Amino acid sequence: MAEPLVEVQGLAKTYPPPLRPLARLRGRSEPPREALRDVSFEIAGGEVVGLIGPNGAGKSTLLRILAGLLLPSSGTARVAHLDVVADRPRSRRAIGAALSEDRGLSPRITARENLRFFAALFGLNGREAASRIAELAERFEASSLLDRPVRNLSSGEKARLVLIRALLHRPQVVLLDELTRSLDPGAAIRLRRQIAREVADRGAAVLFASHDLMEVESLSRRVVLLDRGRCVAFGPFAEVRQRADEVFARAEA
Numbered sequence: 001m002a003e004p005l006v007e008v009q010g011l012a013k014t015y016p017p018p019l020r021p022l023a024r025l026r027g028r029s030e031p032p033r034e035a036l037r038d039v040s041f042e043i044a045g046g047e048v049v050g051l052i053g054p055n056g057a058g059k060s061t062l063l064r065i066l067a068g069l070l071l072p073s074s075g076t077a078r079v080a081h082l083d084v085v086a087d088r089p090r091s092r093r094a095i096g097a098a099l100s101e102d103r104g105l106s107p108r109i110t111a112r113e114n115l116r117f118f119a120a121l122f123g124l125n126g127r128e129a130a131s132r133i134a135e136l137a138e139r140f141e142a143s144s145l146l147d148r149p150v151r152n153l154s155s156g157e158k159a160r161l162v163l164i165r166a167l168l169h170r171p172q173v174v175l176l177d178e179l180t181r182s183l184d185p186g187a188a189i190r191l192r193r194q195i196a197r198e199v200a201d202r203g204a205a206v207l208f209a210s211h212d213l214m215e216v217e218s219l220s221r222r223v224v225l226l227d228r229g230r231c232v233a234f235g236p237f238a239e240v241r242q243r244a245d246e247v248f249a250r251a252e253a
Helices: 021-025 059-066 088-093 111-121 126-139 155-167 185-198 213-219 237-252
Strands: 004-015 033-044 048-052 074-079 095-098 173-177 205-209 222-227 230-236
Touching (some): 004 059, 059 173, 059 205, 111 126, 126 155, 155 173, 155 185
Parallel strands (some): 048 205, 048 222, 095 173
Antiparallel strands (some): 004 033, 222 230
16 A cells, blocks of 8 residues: 555544633533544545544544644644644645635636636646646536636536635645535536546545445545544445444434
8 A cells, every 4th residue: 555645643623612701600611522532544645535424523623634724632643744733834735625614716706717816826827727727627527617707606516616726736635525415416426536537546645524425435445434523433435334324323313
């Protein structure tokens, strides 16, 4: 197996209690909320790993820490051999993130203008940027969207642009959060195939969160299962499936 491009060791995140002065005066202050606890796993270059778990399991928190958008409370996380805290600026440049809470597109300008702006932030300019945008737009069925204002696009069309934005600079690590939930089934299947071609085939590492276990099974080599902030299973989908069914059944009860 290739060397790891994502290394997570003993990662934890605790959020302080919400600031509610009146409740505290009445002796009803809430305890801190533990979002992640002692999470550890590795992802090799060229590997696609699924991230699953019920709502509130800690998936988005984990992705945001790896993306450099949130600081962990303890433990370590490295992407492309860079610590996400100590080497934060450099580690963020090694990442392409398409997170559900981070659309980051300007609605008044066109999709192409948005992508040119982000390409410049990644150091791509002129012909190189134009070529890369055209290449990815064709690959992800978005060529017809490029000259339309973002505010006129559907949620599924915006999702394609967010993915293209994440891949513009050919990142070593790609983080995806529920990217295909706004797409029809056929488009979602085609998108998954293109993700594998564009990212995994050139040696990058992919971590993607999804509630669709069929999607996870079709795309990922291994799976991280989170339950109430803890990594309760990590391995091939077939080995994790039974435990995942138990975790989801308990969460729905």
